[in-house]
Amino acid sequence: MDVSQQISKYLKKARVGIAGVGGLGSNAAVALARVGVGTLIVADFDVIEIGNLNRQYYFFHQVGLPKVMALKENIHQIDAQIRVVSHHVKLNQQNSILIFRDCDVLIEALDNAQMKQMFIETALSEWPYRPLIVGSGLAGWGKNEIIKVQQYDNLAICGDEMFEVSDSLPPLAPRVAVVANLQANAALEFLLKDFKFKNE
Amino acid sequence: MKIILNHKEETIDADTLTLAELIRLKKFTFRILVTKVNGRVVKAEDRDNIWIKDGDNVEVIHLISGG
Numbered sequence: 001m002d003v004s005q006q007i008s009k010y011l012k013k014a015r016v017g018i019a020g021v022g023g024l025g026s027n028a029a030v031a032l033a034r035v036g037v038g039t040l041i042v043a044d045f046d047v048i049e050i051g052n053l054n055r056q057y058y059f060f061h062q063v064g065l066p067k068v069m070a071l072k073e074n075i076h077q078i079d080a081q082i083r084v085v086s087h088h089v090k091l092n093q094q095n096s097i098l099i100f101r102d103c104d105v106l107i108e109a110l111d112n113a114q115m116k117q118m119f120i121e122t123a124l125s126e127w128p129y130r131p132l133i134v135g136s137g138l139a140g141w142g143k144n145e146i147i148k149v150q151q152y153d154n155l156a157i158c159g160d161e162m163f164e165v166s167d168s169l170p171p172l173a174p175r176v177a178v179v180a181n182l183q184a185n186a187a188l189e190f191l192l193k194d195f196k197f198k199n200e
Numbered sequence: 201m202k203i204i205l206n207h208k209e210e211t212i213d214a215d216t217l218t219l220a221e222l223i224r225l226k227k228f229t230f231r232i233l234v235t236k237v238n239g240r241v242v243k244a245e246d247r248d249n250i251w252i253k254d255g256d257n258v259e260v261i262h263l264i265s266g267g
Contacts, residue, residue: 116265
């Protein structure tokens with residue numbers, strides 16, 4: 001087996017929880033699926049709208065479907081073996097604890113800052129030692145140089161921590177996908193911490 | 201007092217102050233923050249009751265809408 005096959009095999013037992021599968025969550029989920037993460041636990045209450053297609057990993061024919069169901073379909077087009085556990089629900093403190101209780105790594109990919117706060121406070125209080133990867137600041141275009149990852153212990157914050165989505169500063173595919181893939185990459189770093197390549 | 205604020209040492213011109221006061225003093229203007237003191241989460245409603253002392257480790261995370 002080459003290294004990427006060994007990584008894929010190693011990641012089969014990994015479980016990643018993703019809170020929100022809009023621009024950040026759908027792109028991060030697909031990246032993790034491609035490298036072989038065995039189980040993705042995803043939660044989102046939203047359905048796909050035409051306006052989401054400028055950045056989210058969905059297709060025209062899926063407009064109107066719950067995002068969590070469409071994401072499962074899309075991931076299975078890449079690899080039918082991946083287990084996608086879909087929760088079509090608006091997250092709150094109580095259901096977050098139940099839905100994500102068995103994850104190795106958590107990705108916070110929610111849209112609204114209040115929801116982010118609720119989820120991060122819940123996750124940090126409930127599972128203080130579990131890796132948590134937060135997305136914060138992705139609106140607009142360009143400004144590659146201010147996008148960053150700040151990682152301390154088990155908490156990583158990906159984004160510019162500055163630009164809020166607004167009418168004049170929309171979320172657009174390139175910058176959203178950069179942050180989403182930084183999140184997926186940070187997740188991979190935690191998951192592969194003890195991975196060792198075997199030269200066979 | 202000296203504290204660690206967002207992983208950098210800072211000198212604060214006070215012997216002690218609440219977390220809410222520290223946030224105002226440092227002009228963290230974003231509405232939505234997650235705060236941690238010595239590794240433990242402090243929820244927004246508790247920031248007036250948590251006193252920051254010399255040597256404490258404080259983290260303030262800015263949350264920006266968009267996901």
